[in-house]
Amino acid sequence: MLITRECDYAIRIIRALSSGDIMNVPTICEKESLTSAIAYKMARKLEKAGLIKSYRGSAGGYALNCDLERTSLYDILTVIDSKMLLIECMQSGYDCLVNQPKQPCLAHREFLRIQLNLNRELKECSLAKLLHG
Numbered sequence: 001m002l003i004t005r006e007c008d009y010a011i012r013i014i015r016a017l018s019s020g021d022i023m024n025v026p027t028i029c030e031k032e033s034l035t036s037a038i039a040y041k042m043a044r045k046l047e048k049a050g051l052i053k054s055y056r057g058s059a060g061g062y063a064l065n066c067d068l069e070r071t072s073l074y075d076i077l078t079v080i081d082s083k084m085l086l087i088e089c090m091q092s093g094y095d096c097l098v099n100q101p102k103q104p105c106l107a108h109r110e111f112l113r114i115q116l117n118l119n120r121e122l123k124e125c126s127l128a129k130l131l132h133g
Helices: 005-017 025-032 036-048 073-080 106-124 127-132
Strands: 052-055 061-064
Touching: 005 025, 005 036, 005 052, 005 061, 005 073, 005 127, 025 036, 025 061, 036 052, 036 061, 036 073, 073 106, 073 127
Parallel strands: none
Antiparallel strands: 052 061
16 A cells, blocks of 8 residues: 555654754654654655755754655655555556556556546645644
């Protein structure tokens, strides 16, 4: 399914950092009730994508590095799960025996419609809206 535990953790890390403070992972985990192993992994992915920034040293940790108004829920979810598809047959290059040009699969067509609508909704949902209403 689309919203994995890892996606949830990434959103919760962003929420913790939305205060503007620099926080280390143990503090984020305590604030958001996260387990540290997954939180460290998600923080690294978010940092690699440029959404958060790391600071070294005794007062180090992570800080938000994105504009909550301009960053969407879609942006966060695709950093964690780049495919983000409802069903496997929607992957590029997937060879489905049922969905053929002469006889298209009606289920595939409906899932594609839902996927497109979902992507649109996720792109329209800014982190500011998600986190602060």
